[in-house]
Amino acid sequence: MAFKLIDLPYAKDALDPVISSDTINYHYGKHHQAYVDKTNKAIEGTAHAGKSMIEVISAARGSDDGLFNNSAQSWNHGFYWLSLSPQQTDPSEKLAGMINDSFGSMDGLKDKLKEHGAGHFASGWVWLAEENGKLTIKETHDGDTLADHEGVNPLLTIDVWEHAYYLDHQNKRPEYLDEVTDSKLNFSFASDNLARGTTWDYPA
Numbered sequence: 001m002a003f004k005l006i007d008l009p010y011a012k013d014a015l016d017p018v019i020s021s022d023t024i025n026y027h028y029g030k031h032h033q034a035y036v037d038k039t040n041k042a043i044e045g046t047a048h049a050g051k052s053m054i055e056v057i058s059a060a061r062g063s064d065d066g067l068f069n070n071s072a073q074s075w076n077h078g079f080y081w082l083s084l085s086p087q088q089t090d091p092s093e094k095l096a097g098m099i100n101d102s103f104g105s106m107d108g109l110k111d112k113l114k115e116h117g118a119g120h121f122a123s124g125w126v127w128l129a130e131e132n133g134k135l136t137i138k139e140t141h142d143g144d145t146l147a148d149h150e151g152v153n154p155l156l157t158i159d160v161w162e163h164a165y166y167l168d169h170q171n172k173r174p175e176y177l178d179e180v181t182d183s184k185l186n187f188s189f190a191s192d193n194l195a196r197g198t199t200w201d202y203p204a
Helices: 019-041 052-059 065-083 093-101 106-119 173-183 187-196
Strands: 126-131 134-141 152-157
Touching: 019 052, 019 065, 019 126, 052 093, 065 152, 065 173, 065 187, 093 134, 093 187, 106 126, 106 134, 152 173, 152 187
Parallel strands: none
Antiparallel strands: 126 134, 126 152
């Protein structure tokens, strides 16, 4: 079964003006679609057909750069769209407690996400993740992902590739990070990922 572009959980203009419908049309409708299409083409008729996206990523890591990049980017983007919300949602009681333990407060977490995002050199991703029962902020470069990292459960991510923000914020990555982090993060999704205790997988 081929992978499909996941459905957005909101209208294409729902994140405007922080992330405009023009950006969604290109980023989701063209970039993400292309990653999914290339993943499907690469696995068609191979032993990878029928595997989960995470299984494909794991099998391709270190052995097939093209398949790894496209499958990892397919997964990352699906996770990113779900990490966003038109209005920021609240964390569960458990997640809120872990945020306070690790970062002092929600504002402390947001400051760290912005700091990591602004300081990340070139393209990549900034993640809130659970590891060994604690919250941590991680970064991956280019198309790399946390999806297949054993012992790490990604809770939400922010895309810091230029195409994620350039139409709306030009080269002002900190402005994009401020606005996304302050008002568009989906802590309900993060809470669900924490409660499940296993890494979210891209829907087949």
